[in-house]
Amino acid sequence: MIEISLFTDPGCPWAFSAEPFRRKIEWLYGDQIAWQLMMVGLAEDPNEFAARGLTPGKLAAGTKTIAGAHGMPINSAERERLTATLPACRAVVAAGLNAPGCQQTLLRAIQVRGFGGELIDEPATIAAAAVDAGLDPRELRQWSADEQTAAALAAELARARQPLPAALVMDERLADWEGGRRYSCPSYELRAEGREPIAIPGFQPWPVYDVALANLAPTANRRAAPDDPRELLEWAGEPLATREVAVVMGIEHDQAATALAEVAQRREVGSDCYWSL
Numbered sequence: 126m127i128e129i130s131l132f133t134d135p136g137c138p139w140a141f142s143a144e145p146f147r148r149k150i151e152w153l154y155g156d157q158i159a160w161q162l163m164m165v166g167l168a169e170d171p172n173e174f175a176a177r178g179l180t181p182g183k184l185a186a187g188t189k190t191i192a193g194a195h196g197m198p199i200n201s202a203e204r205e206r207l208t209a210t211l212p213a214c215r216a217v218v219a220a221g222l223n224a225p226g227c228q229q230t231l232l233r234a235i236q237v238r239g240f241g242g243e244l245i246d247e248p249a250t251i252a253a254a255a256v257d258a259g260l261d262p263r264e265l266r267q268w269s270a271d272e273q274t275a276a277a278l279a280a281e282l283a284r285a286r287q288p289l290p291a292a293l294v295m296d297e298r299l300a301d302w303e304g305g306r307r308y309s310c311p312s313y314e315l316r317a318e319g320r321e322p323i324a325i326p327g328f329q330p331w332p333v334y335d336v337a338l339a340n341l342a343p344t345a346n347r348r349a350a351p352d353d354p355r356e357l358l359e360w361a362g363e364p365l366a367t368r369e370v371a372v373v374m375g376i377e378h379d380q381a382a383t384a385l386a387e388v389a390q391r392r393e394v395g396s397d398c399y400w401s402l
Contacts, residue, residue, distance in 0.1 A: 127158050127342050130314040132285050134165045135217065135235040136210035136245055137310035138188045139328045142195035144236075145372035146331050147311075150338065152360070152373050153347045162221060162228055164214035164278060165285040165310050171207035171246070181207060188240075196368035196378055198394035200242040209246040211278075212269075213239070216251050218278045219268035224260060231258040231265075233363065241394050289314060289324040298327030317341045331372065350375045355388045355402065364392065364399035 131147070133140040150158065168174050174184075181203045189201035213235050221228040234254035239245040243253075252262035268274055286307040288299060299306040313325040315337055323337045338345075351357045354370050371381035385391070389400040 126317070127154065127338065127345065128161065128316040129158055130161045130163050130284075130316075132163045132165050132308040132310060132312040132314075133232070134167045134210050134310045135213035135232060136167055136208060136239060137165070138191045138199060138240065140310035141199070141236050141240055142191055142197050143311045143328055144197065144366070145369045146329075146334055148361070148365070148369045149331065149373045150334060152351070152357075154338070154342075154345060155348060157342070157345050160229070162217065162232065163284055164218060164281045165308060165312075166214050166278070166282045167210045167310070169209055169211040171209050173209075174207045179207060181205070192395055192397075196366070196371075196397060197240070198366050198397040198399060199240045200395045202242060204242070204244065206244070208239075208244045211246075212248075213245045213251060214281075215269045215274060215278050216255070216265055218281060219265060219271065219274040220258070220260065222271075222274060222277060223264070223268045227258050227260055230363070231255065231260060234258045237364075237394075237399070285312075288312075288326060289322060292324035292326040295324075295326050298329075313337075315341050353388075354381065354384050354400070358389060358400065358402050364401040366399055367397050370400065 185201050185203040188199050192199035192201055217228060217232045220231045231254060234257035235245055235251065238250055238254050243250045255262040255265045286302055286304060288306060288308050292299065293306065296306065298309060300309045309327045312327055315323040320341055323341055325333060325337055351374055354374065357370055357373055358365060367382050367385065368378060370385060371378045374381060385400045389402055391398040391400055
């Protein structure tokens with residue numbers, strides 16, 4: 126069993142752009158991996174982003190560049206305002222405590238809506254994402270207001286601000302906070318029994334994850350890449366982006382789009398799309 130702590134945030138475009146790699150890890154290792162989502166908490170208030178010099182225009186330009194480089198469906202139109210990420214983080218933590226089987230699904234639903242153009246600190250967006258994830262939005266709102274959720278979120282934010290010593294060596298992959306350095310999104314901590322933990326801070330190319338997992342668990346079974354995108358979409362149980370399919374199948378983006386067009390329906394977002402059977 127490999128334990129992976131994934132430090133992420135629903136509002137981070139880099140974390141969303143790394144989703145193809147998380148999908149590939151899931152496909153390769155299946156239930157040999159135990160995932161733990163850890164919220165980083167980029168901003169409690171939109172003014173925190175503004176204080177760092179970020180504007181809706183700069184955010185739109187940045188997300189357009191990231192989407193162009195990494196191929197995930199991101200609507201890079203300029204938003205009416207900046208958004209906080211803590212409300213969405215709180216909802217994800219609440220789901221983990223009360224409906225753990227839906228936690229990753231909720232995170233994904235918030236990301237899809239957020240990077241599709243919605244404001245993720247709006248209660249209506251989180252409620253709609255809850256429905257997408259099969260949760261009752263009223264229950265999620267109650268869970269989010271619970272003291273247990275507040276304590277759990279605070280613990281996760283604290284963990285994200287205590288990088289492993291190996292991560293501190295790669296300082297350029299970390300970010301500032303008032304108390305020092307923290308993990309940027311996405312960051313991984315990998316653990317296996319009897320082995321030293323491995324830190325993978327910040328957005329990294331696929332070979333970094335591949336080599337780390339191979340060294341940590343050389344005897345783990347690795348599933349062969351799927352030959353048919355239908356198999357992959359059935360396995361995922363939710364729409365996948367073209368780049369996610371391409372990475373898991375080990376083919377080029379355009380090849381994946383051509384294969385998907387023969388078996389799936391597309392929903393365009395930004396410069397790319399999601400596919401479903």
